[in-house]
Amino acid sequence: MLRTLLAPLFAPLLALLLALPVSALAAPPAAPIRIGVYGPFTGGSSPMGLAMRDGIRLASNEINATGGVLGRPLQLVEYDDEANNQRGSQIAQRLIQIDRVVAAVGIANTGVALASQHYFQEARLPVMTAVATGSIITKQFLPPQYPENYVFRVSNHDALQAAMIVEDAVERRHFRRLAIIHDSTNYGQLGREDLERALAAKGLKPVAVERFNLGDVDMSRQLQRAREAGAEALLLYGIGPELATLANGRTRLGWNVPLIGGWTLSMSNFIDNAGPNGEGTRMPLTFIAPGNTPAGQRFVDAYLRAFRVARIAVPSAAAQGYDAMLLLAAAIRQAGSIDGPRVRAALENLKEKVEGVIQVYDHPFSPTDHETIDRLEVPVMGEVRAGQVVQAYSSHPRTAP
Numbered sequence: 001m002l003r004t005l006l007a008p009l010f011a012p013l014l015a016l017l018l019a020l021p022v023s024a025l026a027a028p029p030a031a032p033i034r035i036g037v038y039g040p041f042t043g044g045s046s047p048m049g050l051a052m053r054d055g056i057r058l059a060s061n062e063i064n065a066t067g068g069v070l071g072r073p074l075q076l077v078e079y080d081d082e083a084n085n086q087r088g089s090q091i092a093q094r095l096i097q098i099d100r101v102v103a104a105v106g107i108a109n110t111g112v113a114l115a116s117q118h119y120f121q122e123a124r125l126p127v128m129t130a131v132a133t134g135s136i137i138t139k140q141f142l143p144p145q146y147p148e149n150y151v152f153r154v155s156n157h158d159a160l161q162a163a164m165i166v167e168d169a170v171e172r173r174h175f176r177r178l179a180i181i182h183d184s185t186n187y188g189q190l191g192r193e194d195l196e197r198a199l200a201a202k203g204l205k206p207v208a209v210e211r212f213n214l215g216d217v218d219m220s221r222q223l224q225r226a227r228e229a230g231a232e233a234l235l236l237y238g239i240g241p242e243l244a245t246l247a248n249g250r251t252r253l254g255w256n257v258p259l260i261g262g263w264t265l266s267m268s269n270f271i272d273n274a275g276p277n278g279e280g281t282r283m284p285l286t287f288i289a290p291g292n293t294p295a296g297q298r299f300v301d302a303y304l305r306a307f308r309v310a311r312i313a314v315p316s317a318a319a320q321g322y323d324a325m326l327l328l329a330a331a332i333r334q335a336g337s338i339d340g341p342r343v344r345a346a347l348e349n350l351k352e353k354v355e356g357v358i359q360v361y362d363h364p365f366s367p368t369d370h371e372t373i374d375r376l377e378v379p380v381m382g383e384v385r386a387g388q389v390v391q392a393y394s395s396h397p398r399t400a401p
Contacts, residue, residue, distance in 0.1 A: 032075035036095035036104035041080035044241045047313035049108045055321030088112035092119040102338040110134030111186035125340040129153040130324040138370040152370045154324040156379045162194035164284040179208040179231035183238035191237030236261030244273035251277040268313040285382040287319035299357040323356035
């Protein structure tokens with residue numbers, strides 16, 4: 001009797017449900033996996049920061065186009081740290097406490113890395129440094145003092161770069177009298193220490209060590225002192241704009257000594273601001289566009305198409321950001337979870353071979369080694385020629401740092 005009375009009420013509802021499209025009855029979309037991304041998107045360091053960010057974006061978009069990770073899309077939560085250590089520290093706290101990210105990828109400046117990464121360590125969330133190269137970055141939280149290290153890196157650290165810089169100057173070009181000129185940031189000072197150690201390994205000391213500050217527009221005094229010390233070449237550690245000031249100042253002095261330094265000499269704001277005065281400058285790089293592998297060429301084509309640019313401002317930064325995102329996604333897949341300790345453990349024993357732009361990653365990390373690039377098989381020496389960075393020579397030294 002009750003069923004007979006209620007039937008007229010349910011009939012319209014049933015008809016409405018049957019008329020709805022299948023999509024309206026489907027389960028709600030899976031919640032995104034939130035990944036923090038921060039770097040210098042404005043200021044003098046911005047070419048490497050923006051290239052890194054867009055490499056991360058490109059990888060994330062490609063992953064999402066194939067279904068995401070664990071059936072969930074990746075969502076990037078991005079902030080401009082302005083290459084400012086304090087702001088980087090604030091961003092790290094916000095990403096963890098407010099944005100509730102499960103990991104972070106990015107960081108272009110060594111000082112920002114050292115100021116901010118300990119928040120991820122304390123929260124037990126992986127942080128993938130994609131650009132910053134200070135040698136100490138992955139070594140702050142090593143066992144046995146720390147049972148777990150949550151800091152990983154996809155860039156050529158400064159000890160490795162210093163070894164290549166000195167190898168190029170001493171072994172390939174037979175210079176013995178070398179001056180170091182560096183900036184006053186964490187990056188510049190730590191790089192200077194790595195250069196001094198690399199020179200000492202060859203039985204050498206720099207004939208002069210000079211320092212400059214970010215924003216300096218006249219470095220004639222530093223250059224003059226290096227010249228008076230009899231330097232045959234200059235070993236440089238700084239950021240693009242100031243390095244261009246050095247190159248231009250050297251030319252004004254009529255002093256045509258070679259410039260060799262860190263990877264930042266490949267930045268567009270060095271190449272553009274130095275112009276012909278930057279010709280012949282050399283630096284160690286993980287990737288040189290357009291790449292000499294099918295993966296590298298595909299990456300460059302996809303990047304230029306996606307971001308509608310004629311060139312990548314800093315190709316190695318873009319490639320490192322892209323590869324870092326691929327490695328993190330592979331670790332989340334292997335872990336079957338977004339839990340920080342499980343993702344960290346997966347990174348340290350990654351079973352999937354990941355085809356990146358820089359290399360094919362086969363067990364890139366271990367519990368005691370969080371560097372993907374720790375041998376001289378990957379980095380090569382780049383050289384500025386006709387306003388572009390090309391490979392300096394077909395083979396490179398294999399001396400360990």
